[in-house]
Amino acid sequence: MCVPSVASSVDVASLASRLRTGVWRLARRLRSEADVDLSPTLQAALGTLDRHGPMTPGAFARHEQIRKPTATRTIAALVERGLVERTPDPLDRRVSWLQLSSQGRRLLGRVRRRHDAFLAARLAALRPEELATLERAAGILERLTEGPGTPSEGPEG
Amino acid sequence: MCVPSVASSVDVASLASRLRTGVWRLARRLRSEADVDLSPTLQAALGTLDRHGPMTPGAFARHEQIRKPTATRTIAALVERGLVERTPDPLDRRVSWLQLSSQGRRLLGRVRRRHDAFLAARLAALRPEELATLERAAGILERLTEGPGTPSEGPEG
DNA sequence: GGACGGTAGTTAGTTCTGAGAACTATCCTG
DNA sequence: CAGGATAGTTCTCAGAACTAACTACCGTCC
Numbered sequence: 001m002c003v004p005s006v007a008s009s010v011d012v013a014s015l016a017s018r019l020r021t022g023v024w025r026l027a028r029r030l031r032s033e034a035d036v037d038l039s040p041t042l043q044a045a046l047g048t049l050d051r052h053g054p055m056t057p058g059a060f061a062r063h064e065q066i067r068k069p070t071a072t073r074t075i076a077a078l079v080e081r082g083l084v085e086r087t088p089d090p091l092d093r094r095v096s097w098l099q100l101s102s103q104g105r106r107l108l109g110r111v112r113r114r115h116d117a118f119l120a121a122r123l124a125a126l127r128p129e130e131l132a133t134l135e136r137a138a139g140i141l142e143r144l145t146e147g148p149g150t151p152s153e154g155p156e157g
Numbered sequence: 158m159c160v161p162s163v164a165s166s167v168d169v170a171s172l173a174s175r176l177r178t179g180v181w182r183l184a185r186r187l188r189s190e191a192d193v194d195l196s197p198t199l200q201a202a203l204g205t206l207d208r209h210g211p212m213t214p215g216a217f218a219r220h221e222q223i224r225k226p227t228a229t230r231t232i233a234a235l236v237e238r239g240l241v242e243r244t245p246d247p248l249d250r251r252v253s254w255l256q257l258s259s260q261g262r263r264l265l266g267r268v269r270r271r272h273d274a275f276l277a278a279r280l281a282a283l284r285p286e287e288l289a290t291l292e293r294a295a296g297i298l299e300r301l302t303e304g305p306g307t308p309s310e311g312p313e314g
Numbered sequence: 315g316g317a318c319g320g321t322a323g324t325t326a327g328t329t330c331t332g333a334g335a336a337c338t339a340t341c342c343t344g
Numbered sequence: 345c346a347g348g349a350t351a352g353t354t355c356t357c358a359g360a361a362c363t364a365a366c367t368a369c370c371g372t373c374c
Contacts (some may be wrong), residue, residue, distance in 0.1 A: 016217060019294065019295050019298070022299050022302055030173050031332080057323065064175075068324085068363095073360080093369060136287075136290050198330075226334080226355090227331070250341085251341070252351060307315075
């Protein structure tokens with residue numbers, strides 16, 4: 001692999017714009033495809049709550065790597081639609097526990113089927129290994145912004 | 158590896174979400190590091206106009222895969238800041254041609270240098286293999302989004 | 315048991331980016 | 345010239361992210 005000594009900073013910059021362009025387009029695309037009356041963000045949130053079990057708003061924020069106010073809003077939207085239920089914690093009354101309602105589970109199932117159709121129709125080229133690459137890339141990106149001088153709330157995580 | 162079958166698509170939504178927030182945060186970080194008062198979208202637009210030469214608003218919209226109203230606003234913001242100049246087309250008075258002003262070029266240059274500096278520092282901490290992952294991810298995203306069917310308004314071009 | 319510092323969440327307000335509908339101006343065609 | 349297509353613009357709305365400032369609560373310590 002003849003280490004590309006990071007020096008090639010020009011490539012680096014264009015890499016950043018390529019990623020930005022690609023990611024942005026994908027996000028827009030998914031949004032326009034998502035007619036399930038649930039935005040991609042909410043779909044993702046639903047998926048997170050489904051996969052990673054009941055969690056508190058704070059845990060949710062950390063998991064999604066968003067700030068607490070954003071988590072509040074997202075959760076509120078889901079609860080408002082009856083897709084997520086919150087149960088107060090009997091021991092710590094500051095927190096509550098979030099989990100999918102049965103309605104949320106049903107909708108999530110529908111979304112998944114729909115999305116699979118979308119993938120089949122348009123993105124058939126996305127092989128599991130490519131998905132894995134994207135996953136890894138997401139992780140790397142997240143680490144990339146964490147470094148010194150993270151502008152906010154860093155120490156909490 | 159050996160990823161379980163069609164990683165069900167909400168994963169794709171979640172993945173897209175993670176990528177989006179990751180890229181967005183990186184972009185904002187770059188913005189603050191570069192000490193340039195230009196949103197990520199505007200920076201990208203500037204780059205597009207620089208790389209792909211003078212173009213009309215419509216061409217710009219198609220290139221960025223955004224709708225015309227969004228293009229209008231983006232362009233207006235750049236023109237307002239004196240970073241882009243518009244020249245009327247002498248033959249077709251509906252259209253105009255957009256290109257960077259010298260000020261825009263200077264600013265873009267500065268932005269690029271600072272981004273390079275920041276990214277070089279950050280990416281130096283990555284292993285070559287991780288860099289390669291990012292490269293590959295960018296490629297996958299490009300393939301994914303440039304292909305079939307701009308979601309709507311497609312037939313126009 | 316009451317003051318206190320820290321943690322969890324929420325509210326308020328701002329910014330950025332996108333979309334659709336309806337409109338104007340212009341071009342082209344018959 | 346009438347009628348339709350094309351290019352852009354304006355207006356209005358929505359989603360999602362952020363920060364700052366707040367409330368409510370916990371645990372501790374005197």
